[in-house]
Amino acid sequence: MLVQLTYASRISKALGSEDIKNILKHSQTNNQADGVTGALCLSSGIFLQILEGDRNTVNRIYHKILQDSRHKDPAILDYREITARQFSEWSMGLITRTDDNKQLFLKYSSDANFDPYSMGAKTLRGFFDEVVDNVRWLRKNPD
Amino acid sequence: MLVQLTYASRISKALGSEDIKNILKHSQTNNQADGVTGALCLSSGIFLQILEGDRNTVNRIYHKILQDSRHKDPAILDYREITARQFSEWSMGLITRTDDNKQLFLKYSSDANFDPYSMGAKTLRGFFDEVVDNVRWLRKNPD
Amino acid sequence: MLVQLTYASRISKALGSEDIKNILKHSQTNNQADGVTGALCLSSGIFLQILEGDRNTVNRIYHKILQDSRHKDPAILDYREITARQFSEWSMGLITRTDDNKQLFLKYSSDANFDPYSMGAKTLRGFFDEVVDNVRWLRKNPD
Amino acid sequence: MLVQLTYASRISKALGSEDIKNILKHSQTNNQADGVTGALCLSSGIFLQILEGDRNTVNRIYHKILQDSRHKDPAILDYREITARQFSEWSMGLITRTDDNKQLFLKYSSDANFDPYSMGAKTLRGFFDEVVDNVRWLRKNPD
Amino acid sequence: MLVQLTYASRISKALGSEDIKNILKHSQTNNQADGVTGALCLSSGIFLQILEGDRNTVNRIYHKILQDSRHKDPAILDYREITARQFSEWSMGLITRTDDNKQLFLKYSSDANFDPYSMGAKTLRGFFDEVVDNVRWLRKNPD
Amino acid sequence: MLVQLTYASRISKALGSEDIKNILKHSQTNNQADGVTGALCLSSGIFLQILEGDRNTVNRIYHKILQDSRHKDPAILDYREITARQFSEWSMGLITRTDDNKQLFLKYSSDANFDPYSMGAKTLRGFFDEVVDNVRWLRKNPD
Amino acid sequence: MLVQLTYASRISKALGSEDIKNILKHSQTNNQADGVTGALCLSSGIFLQILEGDRNTVNRIYHKILQDSRHKDPAILDYREITARQFSEWSMGLITRTDDNKQLFLKYSSDANFDPYSMGAKTLRGFFDEVVDNVRWLRKNPD
Amino acid sequence: MLVQLTYASRISKALGSEDIKNILKHSQTNNQADGVTGALCLSSGIFLQILEGDRNTVNRIYHKILQDSRHKDPAILDYREITARQFSEWSMGLITRTDDNKQLFLKYSSDANFDPYSMGAKTLRGFFDEVVDNVRWLRKNPD
Amino acid sequence: MLVQLTYASRISKALGSEDIKNILKHSQTNNQADGVTGALCLSSGIFLQILEGDRNTVNRIYHKILQDSRHKDPAILDYREITARQFSEWSMGLITRTDDNKQLFLKYSSDANFDPYSMGAKTLRGFFDEVVDNVRWLRKNPD
Amino acid sequence: MLVQLTYASRISKALGSEDIKNILKHSQTNNQADGVTGALCLSSGIFLQILEGDRNTVNRIYHKILQDSRHKDPAILDYREITARQFSEWSMGLITRTDDNKQLFLKYSSDANFDPYSMGAKTLRGFFDEVVDNVRWLRKNPD
Ligand SMILES: Cc1cc2nc3c(=O)[nH]c(=O)nc-3n(C[C@H](O)[C@H](O)[C@H](O)COP(=O)(O)O)c2cc1C
Ligand SMILES: Cc1cc2nc3c(=O)[nH]c(=O)nc-3n(C[C@H](O)[C@H](O)[C@H](O)COP(=O)(O)O)c2cc1C
Ligand SMILES: Cc1cc2nc3c(=O)[nH]c(=O)nc-3n(C[C@H](O)[C@H](O)[C@H](O)COP(=O)(O)O)c2cc1C
Ligand SMILES: Cc1cc2nc3c(=O)[nH]c(=O)nc-3n(C[C@H](O)[C@H](O)[C@H](O)COP(=O)(O)O)c2cc1C
Ligand SMILES: Cc1cc2nc3c(=O)[nH]c(=O)nc-3n(C[C@H](O)[C@H](O)[C@H](O)COP(=O)(O)O)c2cc1C
Ligand SMILES: Cc1cc2nc3c(=O)[nH]c(=O)nc-3n(C[C@H](O)[C@H](O)[C@H](O)COP(=O)(O)O)c2cc1C
Ligand SMILES: Cc1cc2nc3c(=O)[nH]c(=O)nc-3n(C[C@H](O)[C@H](O)[C@H](O)COP(=O)(O)O)c2cc1C
Ligand SMILES: Cc1cc2nc3c(=O)[nH]c(=O)nc-3n(C[C@H](O)[C@H](O)[C@H](O)COP(=O)(O)O)c2cc1C
Ligand SMILES: Cc1cc2nc3c(=O)[nH]c(=O)nc-3n(C[C@H](O)[C@H](O)[C@H](O)COP(=O)(O)O)c2cc1C
Ligand SMILES: Cc1cc2nc3c(=O)[nH]c(=O)nc-3n(C[C@H](O)[C@H](O)[C@H](O)COP(=O)(O)O)c2cc1C
Incomplete structure (x- = not known):
């Protein structure tokens, strides 16, 4: 069964761009082996991650991440069974807020800051x- | 929670284009800080404004505007929870009736004049x- | 409230193209002032007219036309509340059957002749x- | 084609209950012959009538009533093609506001008084x- | 494939109740053998018959009836593929207009007389x- | 009332292309006068014809064709009330199976041969x- | 136009049951005259009120209440155009949390306490x- | 994954009621162990069986039955994934045509005889x- | 935001009915304070629990339970935002498989044993x- | 009746590309004669085949393949009645996993390997x- 899980979490201490690179690389290696795909968004010290793959695998990885x-x-924000993956080309893609996509973040955010904790599943x-x-x-x- | 509120009001006394400029500038500064977006339409002495942002913030601003x-x-004409903003690129956009968009105003108006007070939410x-x-x-x- | 009313009627005696021109011109002047839009179709001696605007105004004009x-x-064939006008660019457009649009008339007609009296609201x-x-x-x- | 037409009108001068009786009786006799059914509501000096039957017949009667x-x-408030009559047992039923059904009138009215002119088709x-x-x-x- | 066909026809000359009895009896015997079910309605000299069964069989019988x-x-008024029969208990039921069901006939009729020729499929x-x-x-x- | 009737039939004896030409020409002349449009398909000795126009006219022609x-x-395969014609440009178009459209015929056919008798209304x-x-x-x- | 507006607010200082009685009585008298209906809920120091009536009237009263x-x-939580009133029998009904309806409050509340400020329009x-x-x-x- | 499979087959030689009893008993014992439920219908020498349970198990049993x-x-007539079983109380129920349910069989049958081979999935x-x-x-x- | 989370887990070692009692009692005390409601099902050594309440609270409790x-x-099997609670009367209800509800368990299970791990969200x-x-x-x- | 059947099976012993060529060629010859179309997918030693055509024919072929x-x-994974074929141009098309379409396979697969046995009908x-x-x-x- 193919599922998609979305959760948010807060950076526990200041992580440098090097640390993010490490998380991403490690995740990409693991996920490729596990048939997991998804994306990781980092903005204002909050992670927003979407994981998709086999229900058991996604659960196992999520529990490891916890x-x-x-x-x-950490807080699960959305979870659902899916018919097809959305991120089939990304073992773990990175989305960061730049000047280019500032409007995109505001579009789905209720505040001037992007705060996934206040967002519902549809948003x-x-x-x-x-x-x-x-x-x-x-x-x-990541660069 | 992201919401959208639309209200109409009547100019209380003759406002010059300078006054409108002031309202707009002040609104844009405030709204950007508050994560509020929207548009303000002025036609035949009637304001029609749409405000979108966090439910509490939109309420606070609306009550200040009152x-x-x-x-x-003032009269609330429409209000709803939304999944995404429509005006994410506009802290407060201005819509004025010109020869160019005259037909647009007539299309949604029951009279020859654009009268938001007579319009329903769908319109x-x-x-x-x-x-x-x-x-x-x-x-x-504004020019 | 914005509504749309469609009715058919039969020419009471032979009207020349000059008469039609007069009806049209007069209608256009009146309708523009009243915020009424629509179209008038004349084929095989039958008028088919669609009027849109404020509910009270459309009723007043229809009763005058009667x-x-x-x-x-005269027979009302369709009437409904609308969210937006279809003919916002036409105070009263004219549709006449020509060789160019013959197929259009046949497409919605049950007979070889275009007879609005036999047509339902959906058609x-x-x-x-x-x-x-x-x-x-x-x-x-009109030419 | 079976249609339903609803219109409102105002009493032109004070009509006594005897006059209403006459309108009703005459209507019932005519409508039975014409295969027309419906109901007539009188409240606060406003008539609200619903007529159902063959499209041509309903139009002819409505034009006579005008x-x-x-x-x-007079103002047409609603009109639609129907599959079956709602008032098949009433050549013309009478609905009057009594203490018993006061709440019914308020339920569909935007004001304390029942004012059909302000009501949309759905209401x-x-x-x-x-x-x-x-x-x-x-x-x-009528009594 | 299970289908339902509805047609109307006019009595060609005055048929007595004995003749109707014969048509009905003969139909019932034939239909039972053919796995055909349905109903026959006679009112104001017009037959309205609904036939249901296998597509080929219904066609064969309809062509015989023609x-x-x-x-x-004769005029086909409705035809559709069905998932289940509506008249599975009636090889050919008879519906006649009586004082008891007068309202039923009026409910679906546009005129005071029941005229299937003017009725659409939904009605x-x-x-x-x-x-x-x-x-x-x-x-x-039949009695 | 505008309807569409589809039926199939089998060629009763070998008809040459000249005979088909005659049927087609005669049909086109008649149909144009009657406001009837449609298409005739001939494949493997089976006719599949679709007729559209006024309900009474289509019935009359179908009964003549029978x-x-x-x-x-002959067997009616589909029948329905329509809002607009599909074949308004064809008093009677001809569809024949060629190498070019072989796949089209197979797409809707359950067998290698195109057999309308086994096809449902949706197909x-x-x-x-x-x-x-x-x-x-x-x-x-036809050529 | 009939609308329904729901808002929440917090008691500004301790109000005794006598004060609530006064608000309610005054509201009932006013609302009856204005053709406004609705309900007022008081729980844990938070008011939750639903007002229904003519769009202009509801706006005027809401602005007075503000x-x-x-x-x-104060915060508007829901607003919509309605076809019929829900509280046509209540110029202003009172809903208070008792042992009897404790479960009802929990059912729609995300916390153990009933907090309308955290509730969406659907809830x-x-x-x-x-x-x-x-x-x-x-x-x-109120008692 | 829970699925439902429906197939028909013909008795290969005359089976007595004792044989049917044996098939049924054996099926019930096997199915209870396999968590399979369903019903078996026998009419005019044709079996119509519905099997529900785990997708792999139903496939395995169906292939054994073949x-x-x-x-x-044998011919599969219907197959679908289901959310819940319909026959959870029947490891294998028996449905036989009696005078009592004769109409039920006719209702879904295109012929006078019940022939599952001619029935579609919806029927x-x-x-x-x-x-x-x-x-x-x-x-x-079975008795 | 009100959510509902469903997960399954396996008993890590043999738990007696006393242990279950303890888990249940402790859960009920905690959940009542946290405004959490739900049900716990134990069958064949597998827990199936549904938790409903505020999104943050449910996440916090689920992470504690992990x-x-x-x-x-542990494996999350379903998660969704809800408008109202289903278990508002149960701080934590207990569902156990008895002879009485055996069929209920089979109805939603693909195997003879109730195995939540193989069940989808709809089931x-x-x-x-x-x-x-x-x-x-x-x-x-629990007894 | 046109149907579509999808099943999976495992290669029973190592088959070379020559063997696959033979299966394909033989299938294409048979299917063309039988009016059967479809596609065969081979990946990681698992066949996934979709067959479409007349219900009886598809059943007969499937039983032969078994x-x-x-x-x-073998396990049936999906089956349904269709209105039109999807593969009308392919008596039996071949789909193999290449670098080019790797992502396509992952998109619908819950694991890194493409495993049809774990896929539902919608996927x-x-x-x-x-x-x-x-x-x-x-x-x-095949090459
Ligand atoms: C924000 C965040 C996201 C992560 N995403 C993933 C992921 O998608 N896949 C993954 O395997 N590990 C991910 N990790 C790392 C896991 O927490 C854990 O360190 C890693 O899975 C351990 O891998 P190992 O089992 O190879 O030691 C993430 C960590 C953080 C902080
Ligand atoms: C028609 C109209 C629209 C307005 N729109 C906004 C607005 O979108 N945002 C805003 O902050 N103020 C708006 N204002 C101004 C407010 O009424 C008020 O003057 C302003 O919010 C006060 O700002 P301050 O809190 O910075 O003093 C508007 C005023 C008018 C007359
Ligand atoms: C077929 C037909 C269509 C007409 N349409 C309109 C119309 O759309 N608007 C209008 O004002 N008058 C229309 N008229 C004219 C009216 O019947 C009437 O003559 C006119 O409204 C009187 O205008 P006045 O009030 O300016 O004298 C129409 C007349 C005919 C015969
Ligand atoms: C409010 C109102 C409702 C009426 N309703 C009907 C009606 O339903 N049917 C009808 O024939 N006449 C109705 N009439 C009467 C017609 O206006 C007209 O007087 C009558 O149809 C003339 O009938 P006659 O043609 O038999 O002289 C109504 C009149 C009024 C004022
Ligand atoms: C209004 C009408 C309805 C009929 N309905 C049926 C019918 O449902 N089934 C039928 O077999 N014959 C019906 N018939 C009779 C046929 O037209 C024809 O006489 C009869 O099928 C011949 O039967 P036979 O083939 O046994 O001689 C009907 C006739 C009329 C006039
Ligand atoms: C397969 C087939 C299709 C036909 N289609 C039509 C048609 O669409 N319109 C038509 O008038 N006649 C059609 N005909 C011819 C009629 O059966 C009949 O010969 C013709 O309508 C008689 O015309 P008339 O009334 O002008 O003598 C068709 C005949 C066949 C065999
Ligand atoms: C929680 C709350 C609810 C109220 N509801 C209403 C109401 O439904 N209708 C109303 O007229 N006044 C209501 N009031 C009172 C108004 O704020 C105001 O005092 C009142 O409308 C003034 O009435 P007056 O115009 O007759 O002086 C409410 C006040 C409070 C605090
Ligand atoms: C019409 C028919 C229906 C059957 N249904 C079932 C069934 O539902 N379950 C089953 O196990 N066997 C069923 N069988 C019997 C199987 O064909 C086969 O004999 C049986 O499964 C062998 O059981 P065994 O594996 O215990 O020897 C059916 C046989 C027939 C002829
Ligand atoms: C199957 C299972 C279900 C549980 N459900 C709940 C629950 O619904 N709420 C809860 O507070 N604890 C639940 N617990 C207990 C928690 O794991 C944990 O022991 C408890 O929340 C600790 O409570 P404390 O914070 O009061 O020490 C459950 C434990 C198990 C094994
Ligand atoms: C994976 C697989 C797929 C097959 N697909 C088909 C097919 O689509 N059509 C077909 O006729 N035979 C197919 N076959 C071959 C059949 O199993 C069988 O060998 C063949 O139909 C016998 O043909 P014959 O009846 O001409 O001897 C397939 C075999 C395998 C292993």
Whole structure:
């Protein structure tokens, strides 16, 4: 059974761009082996991640991520069975807020800051749908 | 929670284009800070404004606007929870009736004059949808 | 409240093209002032007219038209509340059957002749939708 | 083609209950012969009538009613093609506001007074649906 | 493939109740053998018959009926593929207009007289649905 | 009332291309006068014809066609009320199976041979919709 | 135009049951004259009020209520055009949390305490629908 | 994954009621162990069986049944994923045509005889839905 | 935001009925304070729990439960935003498989044993909907 | 009746590309004669085949395929009545996983490997729809 899980968490302490690179690389290696795909968004110290793959695998990875001390306050925001993956080309794509996509973040945010914790499932789906439609906002590697 | 509120009001006394400029500038500064977006339409002495943002913020701003002596007879015409903003690129866009968009105003109006007080929620949504589709009718600054 | 009313009537005696021109011109002047829009179709001695605008205004005009001795056998064929006008660019457009649009008339007609009296509301809406989509069939002035 | 037409009008001068009786009786006799059914509601000096039957017949009767000097300000409020009659048992039923059905009138009215002129098609259908469901509010003869 | 065909025809010359009895009896015997079910309605000299069964069989019977000189002006009014029969208990039920079901006939008729030729498919289905819901109006044998 | 009737029949004896030409020409002349439009498909000795026009006219023509000894085993396969004609440009178009449209015939056929008798209403509508979308498969005159 | 507006506010200082009685009585008198109906819910120091009536009237009353110093932090939670009133029998009904309806409050609340400020429009509609279905929870007068 | 498979087959040689009893008993024992439920219908020498359970198990059993020489001409008629079982109380219920349910069989049959081979998926679902609604027609043991 | 989360887990070692009692009692005390409601089902050594309440609270509790060594192999099976709670009367109800509800378990299970790990979201919702409809299967305290 | 059947099976022993060529060629010859169309997908030792054509023919072929010792563990994964074929141009098309369409396989697969046995009907339909939309992935002959 193919599922999609979306959660948010807060950076537990200041992580440099090097640390993000490491998380991303490690995730990409693991996910490729596990047949997991998805995207990771980092904005204002909040992670927003979408994971898709086999129900058991996604659960196992999510539970592993929960133990990771590099972030805290994890909260599942959306979860659903899907017929097809949205991110089949991304073992873990990176979405970061730039001047180019500032409006995209505001469009789905109730505040001036992008705060996934205040977003409902429909808004989150709208956000990721638009990301996928504009793949240029998705990068395979952080700079 | 992201909401959209539309209200109409009447100019309380003759406002010059300088006054409108002031309202607009002040609104744009405030709204940007508050994460509020929207549009303001002025035609035949009637304001029609759409405000979108966090439910609490939109309420707070609307209640502040209600106190403003520069207009009167305020009336909420539409209100709804939204999944995404329509005006994410406009902290407060200005729509004015020109020869160019005269037909647009007539299309949603029951009279020869554009009278928002006589319009229902569906008609208002149709009007703003078409405005957004023709962004050239939306300006950031009054001339 | 914005409404749309469609009725048919029969020419009461032979009207020349000059008479039609007069009806049209007079209608256009009145309707512009009243915020009424629509189209008038004349084929095989039968008028088919669609009027849109404020509910009270449309009723007032329709009742005035009913008294006009230049036609007879009036019958309302369709009426509905609308969210937006279809003919916002036409105070009263003229549609006449030419070789060019012969097929259009046959498409919505059950007989070889175009007979609005035998048409239901859905068929009439299909007919006017197609007219609006092919505006070249709508003229502002008769030749 | 079976249609339903609803219109409102104002009593042109004070009509006594005897006059209403006459209108009703005459209507019932005519309508039975014409295969027309419906209901007539009188409240605060406003008539609200629903007529159903063959499209041509309903139009002919409505046009006759328009000429009747006992009322004025006629306005079509709703019109639609129907598959079956709602009032098949009433050549012309009478609905009057009593203490018993006061709440029914308020339920569909925006003001404390029942004012059909301010009601849309959906509200009117809701009103008549509820009347038909509570047939005791429909009487064949005025007292 | 299970289908339902509805047609109307006019009595070609005065048929007595004995003749109707014969048509009915003969039909019932034939239909039972053919796995055909349905109902026959006779009112104001017009037959309205609904036939259901295998597509080929219904076609064969309808074509046989077309040749029958006891009626004329046959016209198919409705035809559709069905998932289940409506008249599975009636090889050919008889529906006649009585004082008891007068309102039923008026409900689906645009005129004071029941005229199937002026009825559309939806109205006819409404009529037969209500007949089936009130089986007492369906009789197996004419008196 | 505008309807569409589809039936199949078998060629009763070998008809040459000259005979088909005659049927087609005669049909086109008659149909144009009657306001009837449609298409005739001939494949593997089976006719599949779709007729559209006024309900009474289509019935009258179908009953006339039933008597024609040039075919046999007629069977109505589909019938419905329509809002607009599909074949308004064809008094009677001809569709023949060629190498070019072989796949089209197979697409809607359960067997290697095109057998309308085994096709349901939805499949037939799919077939004719695709024919209309590819008008080049419709010819006005047989070669 | 008939609308329904729902807002929440906080008691500005401790109000005794006598004060609530006064608000309710005054509201009932005013609303009856204005053709306004609705309900007022008080729980844990938070008011939740639903007002229904003519769009202009509801706006006027809401703006008057906003000025009332007996409460603060007003926030519109829901607003919509309606076809019929839900509270036509209540000029202003009172809903208070008792042991009897404790579960009802929890059912629509995300916390153990009933906090309208955290509720969306759909949840609020669910709450009021269930209140209306159990009219015994609605009282005309506070004890 | 829970699925439902429906197939028909013909008795390969005359089976007595004792044989049917054996098939049924054996099926019930096997199915209970396999978590399979369903019903078996026997009429005019044709079996119609519905099997529900895990997708793999239903496939395995169906393939075993295919080998059984007691019947022939097997044909899958319907298959779908289901959310819940319809026959959860029947490891294998028996449905036989009696005078009592004769009409039920005719209702879903195009011929006078019940022939599942000519039935589509929707008709079969209608048939089994009605069987389940009238459990008395389902028996655990043949007499 | 009100959400509902459903997960399954396996008993990590043999738990006696006393242990279950403890888990239940402790959960009920905690959940009542947290405004959390739900149900716990234990069958064949597998827990199936549904938790409903505020999104943050449900996440916090679920993450606490994940750490509990009394079970293992946790897997989220369903998660959704809800408008109203289903279990508002149960701080944590207990559902156990008895002879009485054996069929209920089989109805939603693909195997003879009830295995939530193989069930999709729709099937799980069907199961809990039926449990709620038959509250007698829900107990507040284990025996 | 036109149907579509999808099943999976496992290669029973190592088959070379020559063997696949033989299966394909033989299938194409048979299917063309039988009016059967479809596609065969081979990936990681698992066959996934979709067959479409007349219900009886598809059943007959499927039952023949079941006997073929070149594969094992057959399981029907999807089956439905269709209005038109999807593969009308392919008597049996071949789909193989290449670098070019790797992402396509992952998109519908829950694991890194493409495993049809774990896929539901909706996912399978999504997969084949996308294959048909990108016909270049379908080949008539294996290399
Ligand atoms: C925000 C965030 C996102 C992560 N995403 C993933 C992921 O998608 N896949 C993954 O395997 N690990 C991910 N990790 C890392 C896991 O927490 C954990 O360190 C890693 O899975 C351990 O991998 P290992 O089992 O190879 O040691 C993520 C960590 C963080 C902080
Ligand atoms: C028609 C109209 C529209 C307005 N729109 C806004 C607005 O969108 N945002 C805003 O902050 N103020 C708006 N204002 C101004 C407010 O009424 C008020 O003057 C302003 O919010 C006060 O700002 P301050 O809190 O910075 O003093 C508007 C005023 C008028 C007359
Ligand atoms: C077929 C037909 C269509 C007409 N349409 C309109 C119309 O759209 N608007 C209008 O004002 N008058 C229309 N008229 C003319 C009216 O019947 C009437 O003559 C006119 O409204 C009187 O205008 P006045 O009030 O300016 O004298 C129409 C007349 C005919 C015969
Ligand atoms: C409010 C009102 C409602 C009426 N309703 C009907 C009606 O339903 N049917 C009818 O024939 N006449 C109705 N009439 C009367 C007609 O206006 C007209 O007087 C009558 O049809 C003339 O009938 P006659 O043709 O038999 O002289 C109504 C009149 C009024 C004022
Ligand atoms: C109004 C009407 C309805 C009829 N309905 C049926 C019918 O449902 N079934 C039938 O077999 N014959 C019906 N018939 C009789 C046929 O026209 C024809 O006489 C009869 O089928 C011949 O039967 P036979 O083939 O046994 O000689 C009907 C005739 C009329 C006039
Ligand atoms: C397969 C087939 C299709 C026909 N289609 C039509 C048709 O569409 N219109 C038509 O008038 N006649 C059609 N005919 C011819 C009629 O059967 C009949 O010969 C013709 O209508 C007689 O015309 P008339 O009334 O002018 O003598 C068709 C005949 C066949 C065999
Ligand atoms: C929570 C609350 C609810 C109220 N509801 C209403 C109401 O429904 N109608 C109303 O007229 N006044 C209501 N009031 C009172 C108004 O704020 C105001 O005092 C009143 O309308 C003044 O009435 P007056 O215009 O008759 O002086 C409410 C006040 C509070 C604090
Ligand atoms: C019409 C028919 C229906 C059957 N249904 C079932 C069934 O539902 N379950 C089953 O296990 N066997 C069923 N069987 C019997 C199987 O064909 C086969 O004999 C049986 O499964 C062998 O059981 P075994 O594996 O215990 O020897 C059926 C046989 C026939 C002829
Ligand atoms: C199957 C299972 C279900 C549980 N459900 C709940 C629950 O609904 N709420 C809860 O607070 N604890 C639940 N617990 C217990 C938690 O794992 C944990 O022991 C408890 O929340 C700790 O409570 P404390 O924070 O009061 O020490 C459950 C434990 C198990 C094994
Ligand atoms: C994976 C697979 C797919 C097959 N597909 C088909 C097919 O689509 N059509 C077909 O006729 N045979 C197909 N076959 C071959 C049949 O199993 C069988 O060998 C063949 O139909 C026998 O043909 P014959 O009846 O001409 O001897 C397939 C075999 C395998 C292993």
